[in-house]
Amino acid sequence: MMKPVRVADYAELARAALPARVWDYLDGGSGAEWTLRDNRAAFERITLRTRVLTDVATCDSRTTVLGAALAAPIGVAPMAYHRLAHDDGERATAAAAGAHGMLFVVSMFASASYADIANAATGPLWTQLYWLRDRAALLDVVRRAEDAGISALVLTVDAPRIARRPRDLRNAFTVPADVRAVNLDAPVMATSHVAEDGTSAIERHSRERFDPSLTWAELAWLRERSALPLALKGILTAEDAELAVAHGVDAIVVSNHGGRQLDGVPAAVDALPEVADQVAGRVPVLVDGGVRTGADVLKAVALGASAVLVGRPVLWGLAHAGAEGAADVLAILREELAEAMALTGRPTLADIDRSVLAVPRPRTR
Numbered sequence: 001m002m003k004p005v006r007v008a009d010y011a012e013l014a015r016a017a018l019p020a021r022v023w024d025y026l027d028g029g030s031g032a033e034w035t036l037r038d039n040r041a042a043f044e045r046i047t048l049r050t051r052v053l054t055d056v057a058t059c060d061s062r063t064t065v066l067g068a069a070l071a072a073p074i075g076v077a078p079m080a081y082h083r084l085a086h087d088d089g090e091r092a093t094a095a096a097a098g099a100h101g102m103l104f105v106v107s108m109f110a111s112a113s114y115a116d117i118a119n120a121a122t123g124p125l126w127t128q129l130y131w132l133r134d135r136a137a138l139l140d141v142v143r144r145a146e147d148a149g150i151s152a153l154v155l156t157v158d159a160p161r162i163a164r165r166p167r168d169l170r171n172a173f174t175v176p177a178d179v180r181a182v183n184l185d186a187p188v189m190a191t192s193h194v195a196e197d198g199t200s201a202i203e204r205h206s207r208e209r210f211d212p213s214l215t216w217a218e219l220a221w222l223r224e225r226s227a228l229p230l231a232l233k234g235i236l237t238a239e240d241a242e243l244a245v246a247h248g249v250d251a252i253v254v255s256n257h258g259g260r261q262l263d264g265v266p267a268a269v270d271a272l273p274e275v276a277d278q279v280a281g282r283v284p285v286l287v288d289g290g291v292r293t294g295a296d297v298l299k300a301v302a303l304g305a306s307a308v309l310v311g312r313p314v315l316w317g318l319a320h321a322g323a324e325g326a327a328d329v330l331a332i333l334r335e336e337l338a339e340a341m342a343l344t345g346r347p348t349l350a351d352i353d354r355s356v357l358a359v360p361r362p363r364t365r
């Protein structure tokens, strides 16, 4: 292939670089992958209203989210095991995000230590958590993150367990022995590496270790033990957004886990207005799922997002060319966002409101 010029170009490069079963784990979704497809289709249904002659000589995409100063309202979504994509793993991702003034949300299942990631980082780092049955192990991860200077916690709430993902079931997917979630103690992790026909080790592992009995009231347990800001990731309704604010959460990430949890929930960008309207600016609202172009970022901001998170494309870049590939993916998004701002006549993020959105075209499917 010629030099990649669109984020989507990196998908084919990554597929060619990775073993099929690893590609399937990164690329795949749950069920019939309807929600996975709709995350993209929903962005493509939204058309834009341009304004002209507004002086777009300088377009400023800088913003601050939970104290993190960003060059653009873009971050890397938490994803497990970046070393599946490239040996340099999360250290490369941290360098790439930092090079573009973007946020990196480190997964609880990162394959590099928080300390090593922080050493490679030049920008803000948050970390994602799953609520483990073993509270001591959960707290241990929080302490490691705090010690490394991580500045916010993102609790994922759409995964009381990891959903059935047909590709991983067919492949009996296991995490390779040399790729480890090193911020979790070995005994906690053991089952992720054990093969068993017709099962996914990740799904099995989540059933053993994640605590599905978590309720709103118990969030206080974590708040009492860490002073870091707390975001909830995986909110899709106004009701849960209101509960999150009522429980003192500092930010919300509207997400369907990249179409990897309940198949049949709406596209993330379609759920965003409901959540943003309910929250009404009380806390920042972020969104992830299907962001592949700078215009997608602009659409999300118009619908009320303070920032977007980008998942798979960062791993595509890593798989193709390590830190350089991941950095190029982020560079393309940043350049395309600046272009979308200029060509819609919105030179600042504050100018990007719903007036930039045309009435969505009717669905044709």
Ligand SMILES: Cc1cc2nc3c(=O)[nH]c(=O)nc-3n(C[C@H](O)[C@H](O)[C@H](O)COP(=O)(O)O)c2cc1C
Binding pocket: 025, 026, 027, 039, 077, 078, 079, 080, 107, 108, 109, 128, 156, 233, 255, 256, 257, 258, 259, 260, 288, 289, 290, 291, 309, 310, 311, 312, 313
């Ligand atoms: C390979 C992979 C691993 C993921 N691991 C995690 C994780 O450890 N924790 C989490 O909260 N979300 C995880 N996610 C979900 C992402 O944070 C994010 O919601 C999703 O990938 C965004 O959609 P996109 O890939 O279409 O950009 C993972 C997604 C992928 C593709």
Ligand SMILES: CCCCC(=O)C(=O)O
Binding pocket: 080, 109, 159, 162, 202, 205, 206, 257, 260
């Ligand atoms: C046990 C690791 C879970 C990673 C995850 O959230 C995903 O694959 O979507």
